[in-house]
Amino acid sequence: MKGLAIRNQRAFASGALFLAFAVFFFVTALQYPAGTAAKMGPGYFPRALAIVLAAIGLVVILSAVKPAAEAQALRRWDLKGLAWITGSVVLFGALLFPLGLVGALFVLVMVSSRASPEFTWTGALANAAVLIVLCLAVFVYGLGLPLPVWPSFLN
């Protein structure tokens, strides 16, 4: 199998992603009764779709290793930016009830701002202040959304 080189890394990874999802859904769907074509159970459609997706995944993988495939490398990953952004969202979810909207928004703005290469403390602090006031005015007082504004220990 020496002739099989992964010429198109991007397509190969895409195909592998499809295949992995297909296997996951197919195996999970085995727990549900399939029924027959005339009287389908909850497992029929998921299995059919998973088989289609697996086939697509295989075609994409094959197209990535065939000798005529266009050579394409994977793009560089910037895990730092992703971590700051995703982390700030998770923190917002975790802190909204204990800290209230004001505190959670402050953390969200400060943490997500770190993702920018042009981060400055004063800029981020000012931005956080403006956005918190804006959100309180629009969402809490304007639209009356049921959001906890202050930390729970103050109530």
Next chain:
Amino acid sequence: MDLFHNLAIGFATAAQPANLLYAFFGCLLGTLIGVLPGLGPLATIAMLLPITYALQPDAALIMLAGIYYGAQYGGSTTAIVVNLPGESSSVVTTIDGYQMAKQGRAGVALATAAIGSFFAGCVATLALAALAGPLTATALLFGPKEFFALMILGLILASVLSSGPFIEGIGMVVLGMLLSLVGTDLNSGSQRFAFGVPQLFDGLDFVPLAMGIFGFAEIVKNLEQDDKLSLVTQKITNLFPTREDFRRMVPAILRGTALGTLLGVLPGGGAVLSSFASYTLEKKLSRYPEQFGKGAIEGVAGPESANNAGAQTSFIPLLTLGVPSNVVMALMIGAMNIHNIHPGPEVMTKNPTLFWGLIVSMWVGNLMLLILNLPLVGLWVKLLTIPYRYLFPAIMVFCSIGVYSINSGTFEVYEAAVFCVFGYVLVKLQLPAAPLLLGLVLGPAIEENFRRAMVLSRGDAMVLFTSPLSASLLAAAAIAILLIMLPTIRARREEALQE
């Protein structure tokens, strides 16, 4: 005439002060996010969706629609002044619009885009009003197998028209459909792929997914590429096109409008496709093809008319058949569901004031946009001087509050965080996200109609091909796949869809 009677109902609804206000608000917001690169109508509508819960249904839909077509106006401003598409539908406008700006004709280019958009908006509103009745009547001929075939056609076309290899687009559609199966199976009542998590029993919510992929992951992507904005520094003075400009722009506007009106209706169509097609057409037909890329006014007039027409007529399949033609329309389904309105032929009969009010509001909105955009263009350009490092935390804040507000719970916030990571993987693998979302939205209806059709035919799949209507829809889908396999068309498509 029925049409005039219906339009009168629409005017009565659209002209209510509250609805006028929300139309204005939608258009204003649409222009704003249209001008700002990196924030599109999709993320904005997803962001505001939960908040519309507090509004009247007609006000909510009028506002959300205003965001979509308002963004088409705003997008052209950025394209012309900064050479950066504010929206993906104004990518082609950058080509000639920015050249016109460099020649000191930014004002004329902006006016051309606004006039073209306004004209196209008026025609598309009329087309929507005129076609709605007949198409709704056709919808009554549709049974489960016809709906199944129509949705398959829509999904195939959406993959054909998405960027990247066709097979990967289809893969994303199927993956989206699989994700849509999470939750309670309506036929048997049993749980699928929920793994005992009660929040998943109602299925994966569309909004956290859209927000994670098109809101958060988009920010990570934007932060990686540091495009420096190159503003055209000179003041925008002369807005008035010359007589010669008018002579050249009018036919382009007419053609762009016609093309956009047609392509918007197509499943998988909408604003982006229309603008690309119009640019190609104008370049082909022009007596001055050598001027394209160097500031040809047709290159602005055609695509800008086409994208606005396409944005509006893409409401036709949604309102008449209940089938979204693109992802923004899929979000509109979400908005309708919040207010217990089921998109499809019943909207027109059960909610005539909402239906016609929405259509007429589009015309009213276009008028507002003309006023918002031309005299105030200087203000919008100023907006572009806000650095992205202040802008993206604001997007994060609005998205997070929007996601939380879906159910007043933090589960959706974590869901959005997961899909942020997933969306970033898609960016890196260059897999298109739009087909995934369409598959997610249409998945349950496809399964439902497929199962019903199979029950009726006692498990005989051939029934899909024996009914003339469903057979021709499936044949159209097959032809689309065959066409895309042809090498010449494949090369053309790659050229047109590359970005």
